[in-house]
Amino acid sequence: MSYYQEHEKFHVAVDSIIFSYDEGDRELKVLILKRNFQPAQGNWSLMGGFLKNDEAVDDAAKRILHQLTGLSGVYMEQLYTFGEPDRDPGARIISIAYFALIKINASDLELVKNHGATWIPISAMPPLIFDHSDMVKRALKKLRIRARTQPIGFELLPDKFTIPQLQGLYEAIYNKTFDKRNFRRKLLSMNLLEKLEEKEKESSRKGAWYYRFDQKKYDDLLNRGFNFEL
């Protein structure tokens, strides 16, 4: 105790890179907002907040996401801790960055009104305050690794989705196109998707079958040493 008290203490913040996929323009987007306090007031920023006493860091990240979006039960993962002494000119802040994957339809309404937040395509990010652009860059890199290695793409789509939708998502994440025959075969060969008896009819005459990600099957396969790999 007395030993601990000899040492300095620091402000600890959590900043979140919130991703979503917009099926309209087939782009991966990040939620940013105009900062409403000093320093750097009025500039673009990630959503963040300060850690509280008796609050786990994971919980702080969830709380901050909930404040902005009203969402909970969302996929979140700790990304990296940014601790340069001068990263925030206002004060020394240690920032623990998280990234979140949300379904864009599920929110989209209150948040824009309440916080002046906007979805920006990753291809058109404006400069962000402090080291927030680095955070986005690192988050995107990690997302690309994760999406190839773990079935988290589904976190960015509605529960029911079609194979062409899923392919569009992956093409947005990696910014490249895939052969639709190979893509479909590979995914279906994993036996992780359940085909529904229902078609999506908005985006084509013929209609595309809906599928659903089957978490149980995935857990089973994991236990047998299966490795997701796209």
Next chain:
Amino acid sequence: MSYYQEHEKFHVAVDSIIFSYDEGDRELKVLILKRNFQPAQGNWSLMGGFLKNDEAVDDAAKRILHQLTGLSGVYMEQLYTFGEPDRDPGARIISIAYFALIKINASDLELVKNHGATWIPISAMPPLIFDHSDMVKRALKKLRIRARTQPIGFELLPDKFTIPQLQGLYEAIYNKTFDKRNFRRKLLSMNLLEKLEEKEKESSRKGAWYYRFDQKKYDDLLNRGFNFEL
């Protein structure tokens, strides 16, 4: 500023998982020590220390490694930030964990004397204080991913090493054996190793050729989109 001051501050520590490879018994080892202050005095712990004002977090990790081993210029990577409120019963401490890869010969002497530190095989880790066992577990997982994905195995070997030595290292990391013909072929086919005109004669009659990792070649290949993959 005044905005920042409304918020609580926290002790921030850095804890390091220090790996090395012991060619004697072909085991991957972690450096742990008997904690010499309360709470949990006398129990096994990772090496750690507190972050200082005006010190970057990376620098704190380097400083703490240097204190214990006298080494610098070592491969270190941030692992994860542990922030449960009650992870340390003495006080609320946010701990940023790093892992380091060192060449065991390069140190091994002063540190054991000065700090009561010991190299323990990962297969025989005793219980550690607080969440330090989780840290080791997570570090090992990340090391396994890294070693397959980036040429960092060499950080655990002397500059000159033989293919059988390298294979022994990878077998220790993954706790499985590899076919020596396939292992050799795969590594040499990457064109990352420079063969030296010198043999290692300790461990066999015939002797094994020394090789050296060629950082320039690797950087060149990286620029051409090469991906290391074992």
Next chain:
DNA sequence: CCAAAAGTGTTCATCGTACACCCATGT
């Protein structure tokens, strides 16, 4: 009947994996 997106099979090159024998040398 036409436009527009969904859906389907095959071929080929590449890569991972399994596997057994000879080589060099110190004692």
Next chain:
DNA sequence: ACATGGGTGTACGATGAACACTTTTGG
């Protein structure tokens, strides 16, 4: 001469990549 670890080549199956046509249906 023999024991010990170092070094080599081949065959087979699996996987990833390239590629073009048919199907459905609303207008």
